[in-house]
Amino acid sequence: MKILFATGNPGKLREVEARFAALGIEVEQLVDEYPEIQSDDLETVVDLGLDWLWERHKMAIIIDDSGLFINALGGFPGVFSAYVFKSLGCGGILKLMDGVKDRSAEFRCCAGFIGLDGKKIIVNGVAEGVIIHEKLGDSGFGYDPIFMPVGEKKTFAQMELDEKNSISHRGRAFAELAARLKEVTF
Numbered sequence: 001m002k003i004l005f006a007t008g009n010p011g012k013l014r015e016v017e018a019r020f021a022a023l024g025i026e027v028e029q030l031v032d033e034y035p036e037i038q039s040d041d042l043e044t045v046v047d048l049g050l051d052w053l054w055e056r057h058k059m060a061i062i063i064d065d066s067g068l069f070i071n072a073l074g075g076f077p078g079v080f081s082a083y084v085f086k087s088l089g090c091g092g093i094l095k096l097m098d099g100v101k102d103r104s105a106e107f108r109c110c111a112g113f114i115g116l117d118g119k120k121i122i123v124n125g126v127a128e129g130v131i132i133h134e135k136l137g138d139s140g141f142g143y144d145p146i147f148m149p150v151g152e153k154k155t156f157a158q159m160e161l162d163e164k165n166s167i168s169h170r171g172r173a174f175a176e177l178a179a180r181l182k183e184v185t186f
Helices: 010-021 042-057 081-096 161-167 169-181
Strands: 002-006 026-030 061-070 104-114 120-131 147-149
Touching: 002 010, 002 042, 010 026, 010 061, 010 161, 010 169, 042 061, 042 104, 042 120, 061 081, 061 169, 104 169, 120 169, 161 169
Parallel strands: 002 026, 002 061
Antiparallel strands: 061 104, 104 120, 120 147
């Protein structure tokens, strides 16, 4: 079985390939940028993205939209995380957090699947944690070097892929999606 994963992010592709390989599902990258509407809701972005991609390709497709939501910053960068990362990076977020006591944050991921029949499955995953004071680690991507999950002593960027996948927002969302896909023929 094969699913197309619409992403331009090689880090996300590796994480999702690892998750689905155990199920015998081959994940192939689909390089096709779908229009991401400006919404403060990850599910809306995923839902409309699935529709757009399915109309173009008529194949089994998965996508996700993720964001880092920092409590002291009112949920910023949230749904704009990719844009903010390109503009400010981890260093910019650390500057915004300078002197801030409440460093709690959460990563959220909304993952979606659309089958050959056009039916969708949309799920969510969350990883709670804190923004640390400096970048640590070389693995992962995006904000991974500054995010330490609750109960851990390492950032996502210090973890091996399987360790991160077991507790990350994306890992949780795609684990749920994988479980739901066992019931689907595609």
